[in-house]
Amino acid sequence: MLLWTEKWSLTALLLPLLWWSCVNGEFYSSIHAMSKVFGYEQKLLQHMQKFIADNDSKLDFLKARLEEFERERNEALQWGVAYFESPLNKYLLSKRLTLDWQRIANLMAASTGEKSLSRLHQLRQRKHMPNEAELEGAIDGLLRLQSIYRLQTKHVAAGILDGVSYGTQLNAEHCLDIGQQALRLEHLQLAHAWLMEANNRLTTAEDHHQLQPQIAEKLAQVKARLSNNQGVNGTVEKIEEHSPVPENLTVLSEFDAYRYTCSGHIKPTPSDQRDLRCGYLTETHPFLLLAPLKVEELRTEPLLLLYHEVLYQSEIDVITKLTRNKIERATVTGQNSSTVSNARTSQFTFIPKTRHKVLRTIDQRVEDMTGLNLMFAEDHQFSNYGVGGHYAQHMDWFYPNAFETNQVANPEMGNRIATVLFYLTDVAQGGGTAFPIIKQLLKPEKYAAAFWYNLHASGVGDTRVLHGACPIIAGSKWVLNRWIRENYQSDKRPCELWDDSQISLSQLLELSRRASKQI
Template sequence: MRREIRETKVLKLLPAVILKVFQNKRNRKKSHYSLNQRLYRCDSMIFTVFLFSMFCLQKMGVTCSQDIFHGSTIALEKIMVVEKDIRTAVEEYVVTLERRIEIAKRYLQDSQKSDKNSEKVVIQNGDSSSYFSSEITISQKERVLFNPLKVFKLIRNLAITLPSLEKDLQRDEERRFLRNLESVRKGVTFPQQADLNSATEGLLRVQDAYDLDVFSFANGDFEGLSTNSSLNAADCFIIGSYSLSANIFTRAIEWLERAYHLVHNEPDTSISSQTVWKQLKDAVSRHNSALISPHLPKSQHLFRDPVDSSHGDWKKKLGTRRRKRLDNPTYPLYMTEPSFTDLTNFAALCRGEQLQAASSQKNLVCWLDRRSPHAILLPIRVELLHEKPQVLQIYDILPASLSSGIISATSATLSRSRVHGSRSESHKLVSAQRTSSSTWMHDAKVLKKMGVIYTRLQSLLGLDLKSKGACEHFQVSSYNSCGHYNPHLDNILKSKTGHAMEKAELDLGDRLATLMFYLSDVPRGGFSAFPRLGIVTRPVKGSAVFWFNEKINGDVEPLSLHGGCPVLYGNKWIANQWIRANSQMFARKCSKDNTKGSSI
């Protein structure tokens, strides 16, 4: 009886333990990703639809879930350490269970023949010359009692094997396992459903931004960069189901097809094929209904043709790329008013498309600047990326040691980046418009070293970078994989209306210009794109990008709209130095003549 109680306890408690550790309460709140697809009717690329939706929701004051892991390097590093400890605890528990199962199996193997009702025994008599044999049938009781070997095994099983199993069960390893997990989890915030939703959105974002093939992407191929990571059928099912709930039918079908391929063609038992097939059929049915419905908005993510859900021929179609129901977009440049073009251009630039005509690039040059005494022996390497308004990329301006020092000095204080709200300066929101972590630099030693860099740059830029009030505090930001920042302007006084800013802040003036330092290289993705100019800057460690946010007469420079492309693979670190206008009244005098453009 005791043994039965213990075995029942193990069977009942194990699922509860696994659920308690790895299953979180479902968040039934609709994600913004799914809501966005119903808000806007547009006939363009999936990524631009997503960006446009996030932008409009931000204007409406709607923010994403208060997840703390998506875009947070520190939070991810913490749970990585904890997950390693949990894995160790689970491995120890599995060893315990395997030992118990082995003892139980050994007991069953030794006694399984005793379950037969009867057996035939061959009795041989005589020598080889007078040999004869006969068979007799004996009962189960007699079979044990007559055979000394079986008697020995019976006594051995009940005297040693079974007590050993009972003793092992009495150790209550389940409670010990739970105590270990509670100790590991103590004081650590674990991801919730909102965090999983954000991670899923991040995968869909980079997939759409770089037009990645699902089969290659799920196998860990990031635009030719192969990794040893991959997604199993259950992972693909989660992404496909999330896409389906968001009415992103093209992505839903592609990811569910991948899951179906894994459970059928590879030894993947993470989810049943029936479950995947049922969801896949639902996705295909809803897609085909939406394709012929005249009432659904054109923003639905659809293929040009109906998807054939024939089960018999499905395997032949797995992995084939279907044409989406998208118009061929155009990329007009130098638009000064907000429009959907900002997002179509941004998406195209992130994918590496060339939007600038060759004739527009004939005056772009590189040079070594030696105008400062500090640059005579060590000239500054400058590249002109756009002429009017000027966008410069300055190379090798930050030593590698200083870049690493900035990262080390700020890593511990990073927190999820926020954006300005619509009503007050204090109303800063966590938003899907910007998925990164940021902090402000206050390390005196690092700032002193940056003063040397500013001295070198002042002569090149013709601006005051060192006087009190000339620049804002040094902001450092980290973009994890999938991290991005939608197109935006850096102005805070003219472009963001209704902010109740302090007088000291207003006295500094608006952000005249931006000086952005790249603190790390990025293996894939992470460009900074200027959609109205049709150019990108590539994250090169130690370089800096400079542009003006205001025209020469003090008006906002609308062509300075820029954004951060999603990081496909790697981690992008940048540092922003915003140069305020009022401190530059002598260095850069105002003029009503805007024909000069925004240039140094």
Template sequence: MTELLYVEKDLLASLANYIEVEQTKLDQIKRWAQNQANILAFSIEDPESFLGHPLNAFSLLKRLNVDWGNLDRFLRTNLTSDFFDILGVGMEKFPDEVDQLGVAEALLRLQDTYELDTNTLSKGNLPGTSKLLTGLNVDDCYYLSMVAYKKDDFYHAILWLSQALRQLEQGETPTTVDAVTILDYLSYSLYMQRDLEGAIHYTKQLLRIDPVNQRALDNLFFFDFHLEKQKTGQETPEPLETGRGGYDAVYEQLCRGESVELTARRQSRLFCRYHDNHGHPNLLIGPVKEEDLWDQPRIVRYYDMVTDDDIKMIKELAKPNLLRSQVQDKDQNYAIPARISQNAWLGDMEYTVVDKLAKRLTDITGLDTSTAEKMQVVNYGVGGQYEPHIDFVEDDVEEPYAEFGTGNRIATWLLYISDVPAGGATVFPKVGAISSPIKGSAVFWYNLHPSGKGDFRTQHAACPVLVGSKWVANTWLHERGQEFRRRCGLQSTD
């Protein structure tokens, strides 16, 4: 999307040049048109007398047969600007309807997750924002309502149709929609939500604008008929849809910062300390800042793990290789709506900066990174998220990550390489833990019990990015190489 801004900058510069060239042409055309208008004004007063002169007749036929044809060719061929060539190249990079739809769905996702009312979202009154160009206009609100409507999501359709109507009544002038269309869709959406009284109210409002609208007249009769059946007990209204059905409520609550309240005893187990990994030589002089985020499972954060220069280098290395993030199911990889992001992979054998971070990870955790996967750099844009998931392969799989031959993912190292003005937290729905993105910090946890069995309490999610762009770098460490670094417990259930 950043590249698109520069594409638009080049287009506007070319357009300015085109306007200047076209203005010269228009001035020339304007002089010709004025001359023709003067002739017409004189001739039209007494056409018969005027055309009685053979030179006038000749002049008329010549103008229509030659001069207007010359004008047509002049307009079509006298293009001295390369604007259209530049526009054609630029349009190859333009977003398509799928991209536009994705952003619209992201706004609806943000609305639900962070419980934003349509008026707040329409005006752009979001935390951490300062560079808002303009809010959503009536046409924008109507577009969002149609995205929901076409998916039979009448709950959100009603919210955005109502907002479009409200802004219309406040004096906005739309360009692609009118009040009759908005009221028509709004009344039908209310009917589909079994709100017959609301459907009747807005249908009557439509008829005050267009009294002979046959569709509205038919709908009013239909809605009145069903409302009467409800009142007499012949129909039972179905419960209204109030949001995205089946969506993880705990996940959304955690994304809003509504964490589980720890008992005083559990809270007393959480500390901040300087960590040197039992006197590791590389940490004796410069121990790292370690903070306990959660006790069961243990989740810790380390601060100041990477410099700004290293972050810049990681991003620059990753950007050319970013692709839509996918999930794996058996032998197939594919994109899903539950994971909206881009990612790229950087190996420590390929890049010095990645190798340096891998060695620091080993110093701090004591784990062997030689069997770890490549660093995964991930960028989450507008509404970017990854719904609740686990990082390990479940216990019923005989050989996890057979392609690597290094066993299951024993631990996760999540390095934040950007701040996020609003949203984008990492949350753990099974236990209630929240990790806010703090640039330069890393969050670490074990995915497996010491026995090697998966710890489902580590299920986690990347909350939708409300404002800004979120960058993280993941490193997944595997079992092989850790046999004497993290020993099994005495109990098979540990």
């Protein structure tokens, strides 16, 4: 078991919210929301195309008149004074210098494409259009990926993420933007790496003239701060992007344990896995004798199970329709209020099981899987994660202060005794669920579901199931949470004859074995 030097850190006190409220923007926190914004960009392009087309027509007309006037003028120059002997030529010249040139002047002064420009402005003011804060959030997600998965800046700038090339190159200006934000966020080593990459990617004389002074200024700031930072690895002349992985991974802060689990540095040993089983589950409900479930033990103390193929594509299709245009930026519950936080970057919504029979069918399946009563389970929560989307380490169970400050809906239902987490999609890279204390990393597997108890049998919150959603490198992650409450579970999961929050069954058996040897 890991020992925590910051056992009660702020992020450990952030609990999942039980209800949702509208939060504008935050497109970067969800692939679903980003797809919607991407549709808006198509409309912006259409308005821009109309603006250009209108102005092209205007310019084409002016070019044609210019050629006509120049042709007539050249003809007049060739004729000389004789040109004005014709009354028709006098008329044409007079007409050009009065009516024709007045029309030309009016056309040149007209604001062509004004309607398209107005519509473009209106579209830019829409509620869900991204702003500068959204851009900062997207960069923050990229830096989070880089930090947790220890990605090299030169690889990211070249479009290579954790060994996979996506063919997207960043230029010097992009690297400078990322470096500046890393500096603002005090990610000094990453800031230095991005600014150096920006300098390496200066290609044109214009880039050198405009960007190099900014890069030099920011690099000087980074080096000045690093020189005062005793914890930095390396000298100012040679600065490593990432601090070395600690030799002892059992004494870490909660966040460090979470990120090293996400990156695969913390993982179970062969002895941890020696007694684990997998097979077909039949004993929790008679129906399973006819349709057993495939289940895999990932841990026995505390219990962590992974059920395979417990959802159908037809059910996911229904869920997709139910959640369309309903998800909003997820919040977390602090000690006194619920707020948007960088500890949780995703979008979610809650839907009651009464909305569709498929949700009731899923609940019946959960009862068959777990043997628990879902009468007082919370509404179905659906979440979607976007650029670097994650949910840092947290507990699903509520701390006592959440009940005392009325932050828990229907407190009479009790605390969250257990969680069932369904994976509705595969994820190309990243996006796992990390349990740092028990050294487990669950990779998203479409149609699968994870199950664990949040509380000891005694009703005390189990700190061993601290977990977090790792950032997504590439892909889209949809999950369904079923949070099951304590009410009506006493006959489903009775208390033990000992306080299992103080001692586990294996420890109790070991003490009993030692005692018997001494007799």
